[in-house]
Amino acid sequence: MRTYAKTIFRWLPLFLCLLAALPMPGQVATGTKTIRLFWDASASMSDNEPVYAFRYLEPVFAACGDCRVELLTFHTDVQKSEHRVLGGDWSALKKALEEIAYDGAVSYNRMSTYLVKGETFIYTDGRQLHPEDRLLLQPGNTILSRATGDAQKFLERSALLYRGDYVQLKPMETRPSGPGTASQAQVTGTIYVDDLPAPGLEVRYAGSEKTARTDSEGRFVLDGVAGDSLVISGGGIKSRTFGARQASEMAFYLNSDVIALDEVQVSEAKAEAIEKTRTATGMRDSRRVGVAVQSIGDDEVSDVQTDLSQTLQGGRLTGVNLGQGQDATQFTTRTNMTMLGNNYGLIIIDGTPMAQSSSAGGPNSLQSASFIDPNNIADITVLKGLAATNKYGEAGRNGVLLITTKAAVYGTGESSAVSDAARVKNNIYDAGDASENSQSGVTRALSGIPVAPAYDRYLALQPIRTGQPRFFLEAYDAFRDREPELGARIISNLAESFPARTDALKASLYGLLETGEHQLALTLAEALNQPGTAPGLSLVTEALLRENRQEKAAVVRELIAAHRQVVGTGEAASEYRTYLQREIQNLFRANPGFSGMIPGAYDYDNCPSYKARLVFEWNLPGVEFAIQSVNPQKRFYNWEHTAAASPALLREERENGMTLKTFDLFGPDSVGEWLFNVELVSDLPGQERMPLVVGCRIYQNFGSPSETVTYRTVHLSRSGDKKQLISLQVR
Incomplete structure (x- = not known):
């Protein structure tokens, strides 16, 4: 008996160690291999036919007797799941991959934050939202792609720079750009003569026989390369030459009665202007x-x-x-x-x-x-x-x-x-004026049923409506309030489908801010900060969204430079200049440590405070609309953004991209409920009919420690459409 007991005590520690090493139910056994699979589920991947990726992964999993697979599916959001591959059987994982719904946009900057060292496979098409959207690989990471052209070069360069691997699967067939998709080899624009769209003008590249003619709305599309010289002629105007740039929509302004300055002789000295009061x-x-x-x-x-x-x-x-x-x-x-x-x-x-x-x-x-x-x-x-x-x-x-x-x-x-x-005439507000409840057919079809079947219905409609910006906006309306995550995914399709169009990027940005998808919104704000635009608009968004103190300070320095470089005395320039000053002042107030980090901070002391401050931005420069404000006394005021009311403003806006209007609410009379409605008062330009999208940043208690910021958007497609954008309680 004593011998038996000694034997038990001798082997008991070893037995306990072996027992501890066994996996519990649902627990991965020690020594089980882990493979990470990153799957790009953005809308642009829908035609990639994953069968070629499956063929590459087949031997990888076949060689794995017992594998734990971490699957990360990337849309605007990230969905994580775990799968077990035993004896090379990965059929359950393959089925999950086959059932992925491709929708929305993907930011490589976000994907990079999930990458770690080790065996990781990334299946993607290399479609960047902007050049600074980078894929930062870790050692042991492998890219699988069917990309061609610039997208392939981007992925190959990423693998080379960050010590990863690149596997070229069967290349995608090159297809013509879909309707409304801006090509990098195209320049589009609108020509105005005496502030009116000019049809029938000839547009060509200097030294080239390739020409295009403006349509009834003054628009043209010409194949070529940004940076070439465009020659505009015909229609009784003097031939003019302009530099072409890569932009969503260029605008050219000509006069029909140009006077040559060399025909005018000055015979008297200029008299000093007298300032009058x-x-x-x-x-x-x-x-x-x-x-x-x-x-x-x-x-x-x-x-x-x-x-x-x-x-x-x-x-x-x-x-x-x-x-x-x-x-x-x-x-x-x-x-x-x-x-x-x-x-x-x-x-x-x-x-x-x-x-x-x-x-x-x-x-x-x-x-x-x-x-x-x-x-x-x-x-x-x-x-x-x-x-x-x-x-x-x-x-x-x-x-x-x-x-x-x-x-x-x-x-x-x-x-x-x-x-x-x-005298104020007939400015008593009628609540029936705004047609907020007049939903489109798409919005109604997706709103009256539970979220899951509604999203399935949206996915069924998507393939036949991909080239129609209005479809994504109407679907977004059905999800933004009851399921913001899906709303963000849907609205990001505008950026994914039309990455070279500023109007699409802005529309997508406003929706992402409204739904709280700030990481992808930050990527789009960076994409919008490009030559030929008003950089302060996107820089303010960047400054508000940046969490890293040093990065935020760097953006504030750029904002100060943008503020000091504003030129012009027109209404748009004046509004833009004041807007930047107020935003910079508020950023210094909220970040007192910046005063010692940023030169010239003393120029932005004494931030004003308001009960509320509203910043309106829109995606289509020069489109005619009106913003109606209704005060707590139910009296309204219309700010008319029209050619009849402010022709110089619209022209200035088309030239510099300063699509901005601010409203400040202060004083005791501002306390109570305010309404803000938007009405489209003219037809939209362009063949694709990108809707007018108006976004509003709403500050409550602007300039004070209790300040809050929210966002709201509205879109309009037809002349006469009027919708309520904001109902705001000011305290």
Whole structure:
């Protein structure tokens, strides 16, 4: 017995070690080989026929007696699963690969974050979203691909640089570009003559016989290489030469009545321009006024204000005071009263005095300026000083506000009706105006059923609608709120299908921001930062999304450079310049350590604060639409982005890509619910009919520690479409 016990105790440790080494149910045995398989499931892979990848992987798994396979499927998101291959049988894994639904875009930058050393196979087509979208291999990684051309070169270079391997499977057949797909060997554009699309003009490359003619909308497509010289002629215009660049849509502006400067002779010296100031007696030499005069133009009257009081409370006119809840007629510029016992100022509209409020009280002592429409104000000038106000006697002693309407400036008003020219007309909002509930057929078909069958239905429709941008936007509407991950995947198809088109990249970016897919959004923001664009728009997005402090600081340096390089005095340039300044100021406020890291930070001190700040961007420069704001008092204002209202703005926008508008909400009157609607007021350009996509970045408590940022998008396809973009509660 004693001998038996000794034997047990001698072998017990070894027995326990062997028992511990055995795998538990669901546990991989020690020594089991691990293989990682990265599968590109983006939409561009749908025609890759994985049978060729299967043939390569067959002997790999056949040689593996017991393998653990980590499968990572890449769309905009990453899906992970584990599979076991025993005795070379990988049929279950193959079935899972055959059932993959190809959809959306893939970022190689994101894929790279999952790569590790060891036996890893990456099946992909090498389609980059932009040149900085890199695949950073690790030792032991192998790329499997059927890519050709530039995509093949990119993958081969990645394998060479990062000590990986590249396996060329049977190459894909070269196919012509699908409808709407921009080719790297094509230049597209629109030609305008006197700001109107010009049909029938001839476009050719200098020194080449290859030509194209503009269609009825002034558009052309010409095979060639970016950087060549384009010659535009015909239609009674003087032949002009331009440099071609790789862009989604180039715009060329010509005049039909060009005057040659060498035919003009200057015989007199240029007279020095005299700076003039508006006073009560008209425009006078500012050197002879000798009193305090200050003016603001219509670009400084906040676009979302439907009451003059809000403008005066904004502090834009120095020394003009107006208390909370007071009417504009109660403004003051000094504390002493006049002989009439009144310390309120006087308002003059196009030369006609308004009835004046009285601070002395009594019957009818308070008047109202609420009828004045800020949208029709061309200029507000405050006069302070007896010499400037003596025309109005004692009533003007406490200051005069001279309001000049646009009707008066453009000579369309009559003196007998100047007050009517300033009046807000019919601006009580009707909630039925916005057709938010008028969904498209695609959106309705995908919205009324559960998510899984809805997505299957979308996948069934996708092959026959791939070249139609509107299809992806309508499908996106059905998923963005109830399943944001799928919404992001669907909207990214615009970037995947049209990677060379700025309008598609922007539309995709707005949707990715709205659904919270910030990593791919960052990749698209980098892709949009290219020559010939307004770089600050994408740089702001980069700065907000970057998490690494050093990388964020580097983007802020680029933003400062972009801000200092803004040229032009037009409305678009002014809006863009102010936008960049506010965003940089806010970035310094939120990152106080940047002041010691970035030269010139002192130029961006004192960030303003607003209850809300809304930044609107859109993907189609020059398209006519209107943004309607509805204030808590249910009065609306329309900002018209049309050729009739702002022809110079649209032309400037087409030339520089500054597709931007900001609205700031501040003051007690801004508290409550605001609505913002968007209406398309003209037909869309182009054969592919890329819809107008408007994205909005919504700051709550802008410039304060409690600031929050959200995003919202809307798309419109037909003239007359009107949709609600934002319902915002301001506190």
